[in-house]
Amino acid sequence: MTTDTNELKRVASQVRRDIVRMVHGCQSGHPGGSLGCTDYLVALYFSVMEHNPDFKMDGINEDLFFLSNGHISPVFYSVLAHAGYFDKAELATFRKLNSRLQGHPTTHEHLPGIRIASGSLGQGLSVAIGAAQAKKLNGDKHLVFTLHGDGELQEGQIWEAAMYAPHNKVDNLIAAIDVNGQQIDGSTKQVLSLGDLNAKWTAFGWEVLETKGNDIDALLVTLAEAKSRTGQGKPVVILLHTDMGYGVDFMMGTHKWHGTAPNDAQLAQALAQLEETLGDY
DSSP states (O other): OOOOHHHHHHHHHHHHHHHHHHHHHHTOSOHHHHHHTHHHHHHIIIIIOOOOSSOOTTOTTSOEEEESSGGGHHHHHHHHHHTTSSOGGGGGGTTSTTOSSOSSOOTTTTOTTOOSOOOSTTOHHHHHHHHHHHHHHHTOOOOEEEEEETGGGGSHHHHHHHHHHHHTTOOSEEEEEEEOSEETTEEHHHHHOOOOHHHHHHHTTOEEEEEETTOHHHHHHHHHHHHHTTTSSSOEEEEEEOOTTTTSGGGTTOGGGSSOOOOHHHHHHHHTTSOOOSOOO
């Protein structure tokens, strides 16, 4: 665990290398959102959350994280591996036959760090609320964190959960939304406009923060602020303004890299932009 932003940036660079290599290796997966959310997950697992790589499913006496938009599994797997949950060499098996690293995280593979099967969008917030309420019942003072895509907010279950949490004072929960404006079929404005997300979440009774999701320094400040607002009767949501494909210039800001794998030449071009800091798997 560290608050050294230079070290966190080094971790993020290696995670981004892992992402493009993993997706290229099986010619399948979702690099765009994974690259965009790298800084947030690195900040969580290497600076903010109290968690134990000696994985126990019940998560007692530690902070929990639930990835709702499970299709960005490459970034989740890479961060878990570098955080010590399993050997990073296993990243080479991503989406291959008999791998524990499925395209969407699954619990029956018994991969350390995975507490729910996710990828059926809209469900992660409901699960996280249940876990947060269980912590309250157990007298566990730790927090529950979630991550969601902005396109995922088009699912009705999200808004049912968004009503439930403030009503029940689930104030040990910090949700985050990857606001990159892109989804599989185009921009969120074209597919189904989300409107004013700050106003929506505020109206539902949440504490709302906004930050630059690809700026480690800004993320640490915002996450510290989010933690300071827990325990006061309201859940907290962070709107992470990110660029899809961040770190690889030809992947940035377009939905075309939502679920497309790079070819050999594109992989080489991407890796040339991402410093190898912790050693490739």
